[in-house]
Amino acid sequence: MQQQIDSWIREIIRWFGFVPNRDLSGWILLIIAVVLGLIVNVIVTWVVRAILNRQNPDFLLIMRRHLRWAFYVFVPSLFFLIATNLQSERFIRRHPVADKTAEVFFLVATTWLLIKLLKFGEVLLIRQYDTTKDINLSQRKFVTQVRFIRRTVGLAIIIISASLLLITFQGSRKVGLSVLTSAGVVSVLIGFAAQKTLGNFLAGVQIAFTQQIRLDDAVVVEKEWGRIEEINLTNVVVRLWDRRRLILPITYFVETPFENWTRSDASLTGAVLLYLDYSVPVERVREKAKELAGNDPLWNGEVFAVQVTEILPTCIVVRVLVSAADASSAFDLRCNMRERLLQFIRDEYPQSLPQTRLQLADELKPKEIIEGPAS
Template sequence: MNQTPIWLGETMLTLPNWLISLAVFAGALAVAIMAHRIIFTIVTRFVAQMDLFWRSLVARTQGPTRFAVITIALGFAASLSPLTSGEAALIRQILLLCFIALVAWIATTALHIWTTVYLRRFKLDADDNLLARKHVTQTRILRRVGDILIVIVGVATMLMTFDSVRQYGVSLLASAGAAGLVVGLALQPVLKNIFAGIQLAVTQPIRIDDALLVEGEWGNVEEITSTYVVLRLWDWRRMILPLSYFIEKPFQNWTRDNAALIGSVMIYLDYETPIDALRAEAERIAAATPLWDGRVVNVQVTDFKDSTMEIRILVSARTAGQAFDLRCTVREQIVAFLQREHPRALPRLRADTTPDRSAGRAEAAPARERTAH
């Protein structure tokens, strides 16, 4: 066993090298953690009164900076420790893996910080948020794809540091016949959604907060991940759909180019309904509510039924939600107006109460004959 003499005053102690190395690494680790904590506390207090960007930057880099300080400290400890050649090679391999992981972590953090700074210019809570939804959707999808690529490259780089794995990879590439086909088939769903995510980010058939009609359900796009889409339905349920669904199947996007929509109200009324009065009332209702965007209000007779006529009222609103509320408002107030002002306009069944005179004459003839006799 390798031993190293340690002088304590006039006394000499002989300790094994592994114990000395362990003490050196433990001390380096403790010093690194303490130094990072002190420096991070000072930096946090320094940026406390600064802009939100700098506070977020410091908060997001806490983990990577701590890991970097620990890696550097362990590297110095490795150079000071009495290690054998095998132990030194193992420590260098571990530190190399730590350095690769640190680079991947820093790249991921930098990507998140950049996307956060970029998206600060766009507000999703605006009435006309088409441009904001476009950039938010693109940035979030590409950020998730970037995270996946960083992880794949980082793991691949770590594996390539081992000679056995590198040689296995070369032999696998040299004979990648059936094995490549099997791996491709196994990863088909994952790769399919990854490429679908890239296609969605470029073409953007859907965006964050888009109003969609999918599988007979209406809702807004709440989240787009690297593999699936979360649709927040009108009753607060969540519909989860794979990314490939929006590439392969048809769906309705109510806010593709513009958030404004035209809502329709269908009502069936009697033929005695005064259309001009109904049209004037619809215009008054639309003008009186803040839900109307001032663009479209129209009343038309679109069809005739056996006992009623079909009337369509069109009104426009700024968003899909406001269009739905506006349609409900128009329905309620139109019915109240007809009940109050024109009750005969409401649908009703008619019965012919006119007496049948021919039947009356037929009954009167026998009576006259009996009187004559």
């Protein structure tokens, strides 16, 4: 086997025009490795494209978007690492700098490729799910869990890679071993600052599996309505109705009460309050509201009611209840009902709009006093 390796090395050196001697630097192997890596990249790319371009072009597009550059870097780093570890003292004098560069280069490239593979797997799993619709509760639950697991595993890979990178250097080997065995991490987590970070992480685990919030859930936080846009390891990004972003620590959703309008069902009941005069024909308003709701495609037909809920000194309060499939539809339906009922009352019963009544003192006197005694 050793003779075969020596023969290969001799042929490669002669092909590049070098004289076989023990002074050959390891950096020459870098050039050879990069060239071979590029050749392999071209071949693999061509084969994969030829296979997938006809059968599954979407899969090929996702693969190119997430894996192309990481794979292009990984293959030359692998060849470089193999080349620097060849045991052939007859032809190559191993160069310490080249050896160390190969290890670091390969470790960084491998970490990058693994992170991209996680992202590639996540996209493959969730690409057929539509999280923009409130009714897709199970799909949004699955997507939330997949993204949290991907971020957690990615963070673990980065920590392990950083530890291995420290181990490769003599001066920081003890630090790398401490981090890798979690001794250094545990000692740091004892500090007060790290307690909040650990609390955020545990809160993220709780949210991912208890599903208190999911991606695209409609929530009310800090008296603002919005949707969950991102669930990260330490914070949650809420996209408010006016396109602002509210960033909250993830522990907020564990420790603070909030409203989740799509927790178990996306449908909502909306209320329209009408302040009308005592003379309003409530039954006629009820019939018209029923007609308007039935003609509105936003009404899902589950809830409808028209009731007088309060009598005030100057008017009565008529409440109209209607339901819709989601929060956005419920808001638009309420606006439609409010606008059309107002138009109906204004056109048909204008005297039923709120009025202020004044009665003069003379009108309160008995009629005989005003007209005088009968003669």
